[in-house]
Amino acid sequence: KPSAYTRGNTDFIRMCENEELDLVYNATPWEWHVPICVAAMKNGKHAATEVPAAYTLEDCWQLVETAEKFKKHCVQMENCNYDRFELLTFHLVRKGMLGKVMHAECGYLHDLRAVKFDYNGEGLWRRAYSMKHNANLYPTHGLGPVAQCMDINRGDAFDYLVSMSSNSRGLQEYVAKTFPEGAPERKEQYVLGDVNLSLIKTKTGRTIMVSHDTNLPRPYSRIKKVQGTKGLVEGHPERLHIEGRSPAHK
Missing domain, CATH: 3.30.360.10 (Dihydrodipicolinate Reductase; domain 2)
Known part of the structure; x- marks a missing residue:
């Protein structure tokens, strides 16, 4: 049975910490794209996000630097x-x-x-x-x-x-x-x-x-x-x- 993560807006962090996943696919409202991708990569998961991936230069660099530090892919899914x-x-x-x-x-x-x-x-x-x-x-x-x-x-x-x-x-x-x-x-x-x-x-x-x-x-x-x-x-x-x-x- 799939686990449910419903303890507030940031419960995705607990999911990334607890679940054995290869990749976290992110199809949330735009404001959550960067936090979810960062949480996934910090916990050993690849990240894929709907567009737009980020809205500031600081957030763009955060995605790049997190991917490089933890050696995980971060993919923008442009269909x-x-x-x-x-x-x-x-x-x-x-x-x-x-x-x-x-x-x-x-x-x-x-x-x-x-x-x-x-x-x-x-x-x-x-x-x-x-x-x-x-x-x-x-x-x-x-x-x-x-x-x-x-x-x-x-x-x-x-x-x-x-x-x-x-x-x-x-x-x-x-x-x-x-x-x-x-x-x-x-x-x-x-x-x-x-x-x-x-x-x-x-x-x-x-x-x-x-x-x-x-x-x-x-x-x-x-x-x-x-x-x-x-x-x-x-x-x-x-x-x-x-x-x-x-x-x-x-």
Whole structure:
């Protein structure tokens, strides 16, 4: 019979201390990703976490240093790396069909207004980040597959970035439309810009644009654009152009 660990929010520490486990898989609200991974590795377990793994440079280094000290793997589980179109793009890059990859565009564009106000699910914790942070809160769904295509940390690396956000209006208008006068949601203040754009330069001089938008009405998209010297792959809609093989541009 499985053991239950229900003695408060940090009872995962007791689990990591007591159980003989190979790996601890972490699918909790974001604030617990680092503490759970650290507790697992300190107690001799490998750690795997849902994204995002961490939100501060200090926490990122804590994961790295703990993994190195205790010689345990700490893996960020980015499932979008393994979607059909992302794997097709990765295969085309590896085969040289696109030539040298020079630029990519990606993102997480997902109308989460209803999710953020769902009191039976992620809304219990996810909306709070829209009140505390003005940034790209969820970059890796788009950036993970692009990083594979650009050999990030396997020959190239991110060098620096510039990031900016639009004003914040989407959640305010959603609240005004959805909740009656006097509802506590009407008193909340949101700082997350509706659209965040980040431009990344790599060590070898290539560029990446990463977008984030979870506050506005829109169809889902991760953009999925990889531009090489010989061709282009682009998603939503999915398109492929190989110079000399695809119909000429008109």
